[in-house]
Amino acid sequence: xxxxxxxxxxxxxxxxxxxxxxxxxxxxxxxxxxxxxxxxxxxxxxxxxxxxxxxxxxxxxxxxxxxxxxxxxxxxxxxxxxxxxxxxxxxxxxxxxxxxxxxxxxxxxxxxxxxxxxxxxxxxxxxxxxxxxxxxxxxxxxxxxxxxxxxxxxxxxxxxxxxxxxxxxxxxxxxxxxxxxxxxxxxxxxxxxxxxxxxxxxxxxxxxxxxxxxxxxxxxxxxxxxxxxxxxxxxxxxxxxxxxxxxxxxxxxxxxxxxxxxxxxxxxxxxxxxxxxxxxxxxxxxxxxxxxxxxxxxxxxxxxxxxxxxxxxxxxxxxxxxxxxxxxxxxxxxxxxxxxxxxxxxxxxxxxxxxxxxxxxxxxxxxxxxxxxxxxxxxxxxxxxxxxxxxxxxxxxxxxxxxxxxxxxxxxxxxxxxxxxxxxxxxxxxxxxxxxxxxxxxxxxxxxxxxxxxxxxxxxxxxxxxxxxxxxxx
Amino acid sequence: xxxxxxxxxxxxxxxxxxxxxxxxxxxxxxxxxxxxxxxxxxxxxxxxxxxxxxxxxxxxxxxxxxxxxxxxxxxxxxxxxxxxxxxxxxxxxxxxxxxxxxxxxxxxxxxxxxxxxxxxxxxxxxxxxxxxxxxxxxxxxxxxxxxxxxxxxxxxxxxxxxxxxxxxxxxxxxxxxxxxxxxxxxxxxxxxxxxxxxxxxxxxxxxxxxxxxxxxxxxxxxxxxxxxxxxxxxxxxxxxxxxxxxxxxxxxxxxxxxxxxxxxxxxxxxxxxxxxxxxxxxxxxxxxxxxxxxxxxxxxxxxxxxxxxxxxxxxxxxxxxxxxxxxxxxxxxxxxxxxxxxxxxxxxxxxxxxxxxxxxxxxxxxxxxxxxxxxxxxxxxxxxxxxxxxxxxxxxxxxxxxxxxxxxxxxxxxxxxxxxxxxxxxxxxxxxxxxxxxxxxxxxxxxxxxxxxxxxxxxxxxxxxxxxxxxxxx
Numbered sequence: 001x002x003x004x005x006x007x008x009x010x011x012x013x014x015x016x017x018x019x020x021x022x023x024x025x026x027x028x029x030x031x032x033x034x035x036x037x038x039x040x041x042x043x044x045x046x047x048x049x050x051x052x053x054x055x056x057x058x059x060x061x062x063x064x065x066x067x068x069x070x071x072x073x074x075x076x077x078x079x080x081x082x083x084x085x086x087x088x089x090x091x092x093x094x095x096x097x098x099x100x101x102x103x104x105x106x107x108x109x110x111x112x113x114x115x116x117x118x119x120x121x122x123x124x125x126x127x128x129x130x131x132x133x134x135x136x137x138x139x140x141x142x143x144x145x146x147x148x149x150x151x152x153x154x155x156x157x158x159x160x161x162x163x164x165x166x167x168x169x170x171x172x173x174x175x176x177x178x179x180x181x182x183x184x185x186x187x188x189x190x191x192x193x194x195x196x197x198x199x200x201x202x203x204x205x206x207x208x209x210x211x212x213x214x215x216x217x218x219x220x221x222x223x224x225x226x227x228x229x230x231x232x233x234x235x236x237x238x239x240x241x242x243x244x245x246x247x248x249x250x251x252x253x254x255x256x257x258x259x260x261x262x263x264x265x266x267x268x269x270x271x272x273x274x275x276x277x278x279x280x281x282x283x284x285x286x287x288x289x290x291x292x293x294x295x296x297x298x299x300x301x302x303x304x305x306x307x308x309x310x311x312x313x314x315x316x317x318x319x320x321x322x323x324x325x326x327x328x329x330x331x332x333x334x335x336x337x338x339x340x341x342x343x344x345x346x347x348x349x350x351x352x353x354x355x356x357x358x359x360x361x362x363x364x365x366x367x368x369x370x371x372x373x374x375x376x377x378x379x380x381x382x383x384x385x386x387x388x389x390x391x392x393x394x395x396x397x398x399x400x401x402x403x404x405x406x407x408x409x410x411x412x413x414x415x416x417x418x419x420x421x422x423x424x425x426x427x428x429x430x431x432x433x434x435x436x437x438x439x440x441x442x443x444x445x446x447x448x449x450x451x452x453x454x455x456x457x458x459x460x461x462x463x464x465x466x467x468x469x470x471x472x473x474x
Numbered sequence: 475x476x477x478x479x480x481x482x483x484x485x486x487x488x489x490x491x492x493x494x495x496x497x498x499x500x501x502x503x504x505x506x507x508x509x510x511x512x513x514x515x516x517x518x519x520x521x522x523x524x525x526x527x528x529x530x531x532x533x534x535x536x537x538x539x540x541x542x543x544x545x546x547x548x549x550x551x552x553x554x555x556x557x558x559x560x561x562x563x564x565x566x567x568x569x570x571x572x573x574x575x576x577x578x579x580x581x582x583x584x585x586x587x588x589x590x591x592x593x594x595x596x597x598x599x600x601x602x603x604x605x606x607x608x609x610x611x612x613x614x615x616x617x618x619x620x621x622x623x624x625x626x627x628x629x630x631x632x633x634x635x636x637x638x639x640x641x642x643x644x645x646x647x648x649x650x651x652x653x654x655x656x657x658x659x660x661x662x663x664x665x666x667x668x669x670x671x672x673x674x675x676x677x678x679x680x681x682x683x684x685x686x687x688x689x690x691x692x693x694x695x696x697x698x699x700x701x702x703x704x705x706x707x708x709x710x711x712x713x714x715x716x717x718x719x720x721x722x723x724x725x726x727x728x729x730x731x732x733x734x735x736x737x738x739x740x741x742x743x744x745x746x747x748x749x750x751x752x753x754x755x756x757x758x759x760x761x762x763x764x765x766x767x768x769x770x771x772x773x774x775x776x777x778x779x780x781x782x783x784x785x786x787x788x789x790x791x792x793x794x795x796x797x798x799x800x801x802x803x804x805x806x807x808x809x810x811x812x813x814x815x816x817x818x819x820x821x822x823x824x825x826x827x828x829x830x831x832x833x834x835x836x837x838x839x840x841x842x843x844x845x846x847x848x849x850x851x852x853x854x855x856x857x858x859x860x861x862x863x864x865x866x867x868x869x870x871x872x873x874x875x876x877x878x879x880x881x882x883x884x885x886x887x888x889x890x891x892x893x894x895x896x897x898x899x900x901x902x903x904x905x906x907x908x909x910x911x912x913x914x915x916x917x918x919x920x921x922x923x924x925x926x927x928x929x930x931x932x933x934x935x936x937x938x939x940x941x942x943x944x945x946x947x948x
Contacts, residue, residue: 001560001832007492013564014484017571022477031583035806038587046595050834053561060568060824067584072573079581079798082818084573086475087527090487093567094534096774097491099546099558107553109505110541113512121520138612139816149664164668165639166646182794183817190623190791190815192666194638238798294818300570301818317664320656323909324553324712324917328895332509341664342613343657344556344768344775350534358475360524421802435797443798 001053009053016061017089024073024450028427031069038067069430074450075459078430080238080266080398081447085298091354092300095347102345104325105333112336115349118356119305122293125361126271129284133311135339136293136348138302140265141183143290144232146306146314146340148174148191150288151230151259153317160317165192172229173197173221175214177244179207179237181263197226206393207240207436209233211248218256230259235280236267239434239443240392240400243267246282253285260286265304269297270372270396272365279395296371296397296447297364299352306340314339371397371447374456378444381460387471388464391441398445400436401463405471416440419467426466429459475527483527490535491563498547498924502901505543512541543904548924549933552904554712554740554872555921558774565828566774569821576819578799579807586810589823592830593779596767599835600745603758607785609813610767610822612776614739615657617764618706620780620788620814622648622665624762625704625733627791634791639666646703647671647695649688651718653681653711655737671700680867681714681910683707685722692730704733709754710741713908713917714866714874717741720756727759734760739778743771744846744870746839753869770845770871770921771838773826780814788813845871845921848930852918855934861945862938865915872919874910875937879945890914893941900940903933 001009041063071082102111119134137143153160156168165172174188178200188198199221202213218228231253233244246262253260262283268291270276283289289307293299308314319338337343356364375397382388382401391400407415420433420442432443444463446456475483515537545556576585593608611617627634630642639646648662652674662672673695676687692702705727707718720736727734736757742765744750757763763781767773782788793812811817830838849871853864856875865874881889894907894916906917918937920930 003492003496003560006495006560006563007488009560009564010488010492010567011485013568013571014481014488017568018477018481018484020572021480030580033583035579035583035803036587038584039591042588042591044591044594045598046830046835048835050837051831053564053832056561056828056831057564060828064584064588064824067582067587068572068574069580069582071575071582079577082573082575084570086477086480086483087530089480089570089573090483090527090531092570093484094487094491096558096563096566096570097487098494098542099556099563099774100542101545101556101775103553105509106504106543108541108543108545109507109509110512110538113510113541114516114538117513117516117518120518124519139818141816141818145815152666159668160663160666161669163645163670164663165666166642166671167668168640171637171640182796182799186792186794186815189634189638192626192634192639194633194641195635196637197640238796300573301575302816302820318660320660322656322712323914324906325656329509341619341660342615342776344613344615346775350538354530354534356520357525357530358527361520361522363524432798440797 005053009057012057021072024070027070027073029070029073029075029430030424030427031067032427033067038063072448074448074452074455075429076448077444077446077459078432080445081296082294082301083296083298083449084300085355085359085449087358088298088300088351088355091351095350098347100347102336102347103343104327104335104337106327106329111345111347111349112334114353115336116334118349118352121356122291122305123307126268126291127274127277128307131284131309132307134305134307135336137304137306137340139304140181140263140290140292141186142341143304143306144183144261144263145187145190147259147261147288148187148230150313150317151261152191154259154313155227155229158316171197171226173199173226174229175199175201175217175231177201177203177209179203179239179242180232180234181238181265184232184263207237207242209244209249211245211252214249215252218252222256228256228258230261232261232263235262235264236396239436241266241395241398242392243279243395246280246286250282250285262286262289265290265292266295267396268292269295270368272361273368293352296368298355298449303348303352311339374451374453375399375446377453378446378456378460385464391436397447398443400441400443402441403467403471413440415470416442419470422466422470423463426462428462479527483531486531495546498544501544501547503544503547503549503904504898504901505541506901507541512537546922548922548926548929549903550922551918551920551933552906554919555770556768556775557770557772557923559772559829559833559923561832562772562774562825562829565825569824572821574821576810576821577817578801578809578811580801580803585819585821585823586808588827589810590808592823592826595830596765596779597781600742600765601748601751602781605758605783606781608779608781609810611778611780611814613778614655614737614764614766615660616815617778617780618657618735618737619661619664621735621762622661622704624787624791625735626665628733628787629701629703632790645671645700647673647700648703649673649675649691649705651675651677651683653677653713653716654706654708655712655739658706658737681711681716683718683723685719685726688723689726692726696730702730702732704735706735706737709736709738710870713910715740715869715872716866717753717869720754720760724756724759736760736763739764739766740769741870742766743769744842746835747842767826770842772829772923777822777826785813848925848927849873849920851927852920852930852934859938865910871921872917874915874917876915877941877945887914889944890916893944896940896944897937900936902936
């Protein structure tokens with residue numbers, strides 16, 4: 001394909017994307033295809049001869065959209081928002097179009113230096129001190145793994161240079177909670193700590209860690225000769241956006257010489273609002289921190305920011321220096337390959353640079369404030385409706401609800417799953433059920449880019465009608 | 475930004491990308507900017523108020539291109555090729571524009587199902603049996619880590635469910651070679667094995683592992699009560715594209731009950747050519763395999779394919795199943811979050827689907843054959859020139875050369891680094907020096923999409939002139 005043909009098909013594709021987003025309001029949110037339906041439309045083998053690009057694009061348009069759940073839809077209230085601001089899309093598309101790779105600074109200096117600048121912009125935007133340095137990785141799952149690997153190596157005085165975790169005599173333990181993201185437990189297991197060495201800190205009535213219970217667990221480990229290695233605290237848990245109390249937890253990690261990693265994948269975005277920052281008071285005592293710019297903030301996936309206070313620890317764990325990556329300027333530059341697991345790196349900073357400039361900090365703040373207000377409004381509507389409950393504090397933009405027409409136990413679970421399935425299948429809104437205190441409930445995560453108050457009110461009407469009609473058939 | 479404004483700026487951006495690639499031949503390959511020069515052009519703080527998108531794009535065009543080393547340039551011979559076929563770029567841009575996320579099958583069924591189909595297309599294209607299942611991850615670094623984590627868990631009978639690597643009594647050892655990619659050693663250290671438990675298999679005169687030496691190392695470990703855990707063999711090492719002899723190594727790993735991971739990040743692409751497949755004879759005995767479709771094959775970065783023979787092992791190590799990710803169809807679908815480290819996943823399959831169809835298998839084969847012929851032609855030219863040597867077999871498309879005007883030791887190193895720096899700074903070609911047998915040499919990695927035989931011949935003329943003029947000044 002020549003640059004001229006690329007231009008022609010590129011214009012077609014931009015038009016298609018623009019139309020796709022302009023038409024979001026009219027489409028069902030959840031994909032309605034059956035398992036295997038997309039696969040069945042594709043041949044089992046690759047074509048031997050080239051196919052015309054317009055045929056490829058035509059097939060795309062016929063086969064793919066019905067198989068997509070539409071995350072950018074104003075009626076998307078599932079999981080957490082994964083917003084893709086148009087300016088960020090343009091930046092990401094340009095990154096693809098440039099076809100350059102951040103392998104070393106020299107392999108494309110702008111890839112490294114713009115990443116340094118924009119991670120520093122976000123640092124200031126969320127009110128962190130200049131003690132922190134940032135890097136962009138793919139996901140919070142990866143960043144939490146990186147954090148626990150660093151915690152392990154600092155705790156063992158860099159045992160990786162000797163016998164690794166195999167050569168360290170004293171068991172290390174990791175602290176999390178039952179409401180930590182599933183990736184925290186996964187990271188701890190991948191890092192080699194073992195399930196027996198995970199400690200689940202008991203929760204208070206807001207689903208936040210209890211500092212006193214954490215302290216007691218640490219003392220119990222120490223008494224048994226187990227070395228407390230790291231605590232992962234969360235600012236905005238997945239089920240209910242609960243907020244672990246950093247200011248109370250941090251002194252305990254400091255006294256026990258533990259690593260404190262803060263998973264602010266969701267809640268970190270809110271810290272661009274000064275009024276939210278009391279929620280992560282104590283953050284300056286953490287060792288590492290993850291904020292997913294690809295969630296509520298609006299950078300197209302993937303764009304997970306990892307901040308550390310002592311980059312030399314990170315570099316000591318992640319560094320490689322083969323001859324083919326050395327250059328004459330290595331002493332004067334950052335080589336971000338030594339700040340994470342992969343060697344090759346996309347030019348992710350471009351999307352963040354574009355979206356922050358096009359929105360301005362004020363524009364991003366206004367949208368997040370809108371979403372918080374909409375979530376509180378929704379919570380008020382739910383609380384006012386007979387038979388409906390809001391189950392957890394609305395710290396940010398997610399509302400956890402349940403409808404109870406006088407049921408208990410598994411009958412209540414069946415009712416909840418029935419009405420949420422009805423809503424999702426209707427296409428009117430997309431919601432994510434989850435288990436809270438052993439019973440299913442429904443999370444309504446407000447904050448898609450185009451979700452306005454009337455979308456929230458319409459979703460609530462649809463939810464109420466669906467649940468109450470399901471209940472009427474019991 | 476409205477969909478209409480997105481359309482307008484998107485068209486500008488496509489035009490810019492098209493012009494950028496049309497003008498590649500006229501640009502220097504290596505970025506000429508000094509350390510810190512890009513950073514110095516950007517403000518220290520994010521703008522508070524929104525900025526017009528055309529100003530953002532104008533700044534991009536002024537600031538970024540001089541800071542890019544041009545990987546898509548026909549005179550790029552550095553590292554390994556990281557090709558971005560235009561059809562693949564379109565697929566990747568569309569993935570960004572859709573803004574959907576593969577968190578679970580339900581979160582966008584097409585993301586999972588097209589990934590299943592295209593990884594299976596590539597499986598057939600490289601001649602692997604249907605015993606293999608594939609998944610797309612970011613990089614070979616990550617995939618090698620995943621492989622060693624699985625090897626560790628299988629060797630310990632899934633110790634992660636108990637005491638982890640901390641609770642396993644017998645030390646596990648990992649086998650690699652001094653010519654394995656730097657990510658292999660890094661992965662082994664991150665997986666917790668410890669440097670003391672790494673075994674570097676001695677090499678033969680082609681820089682490939684010696685099976686007899688490997689067998690002796692395994693026997694020595696067993697005699698000392700150390701459990702050989704995994705061998706990482708390479709098809710196309712980074713320095714010289716050497717090929718470890720799988721057919722001779724695999725029976726040894728089988729007898730010792732070890733995991734065999736094959737790093738075919740580079741050489742795997744060549745297996746779409748039936749005439750290259752004898753190079754990885756024995757591959758069907760491996761447990762896991764990585765092929766970087768984002769290198770020579772031409773998928774825009776990142777697109778690293780990971781194949782396993784027993785996916786249930788992978789899923790057992792990587793699986794998480796929190797309530798908020800469960801759906802009513804989980805028994806009937808693949809949830810690829812359980813096939814790797816990150817939970818969130820981009821729609822990477824789209825670029826692979828687009829590029830394979832637009833090129834056809836025959837189109838991809840023709841290009842790779844062209845590059846192999848060009849590399850052999852270059853090697854012939856180098857061998858015929860007085861004072862020049864080709865230092866290693868040209869297994870694929872990389873030629874390792876040295877010019878020796880009668881120097882030895884560090885004087886020879888200084889000469890080599892001087893002429894390669896001269897070439898790179900001239901912008902005429904971009905080459906990567908590396909150390910071989912303790913002395914610097916220069917790798918010429920042929921295979922950018924637009925590199926034709928005349929580019930190779932011109933690069934050789936420039937190289938020869940640069941080295942010989944540097945030598946004349948000694």
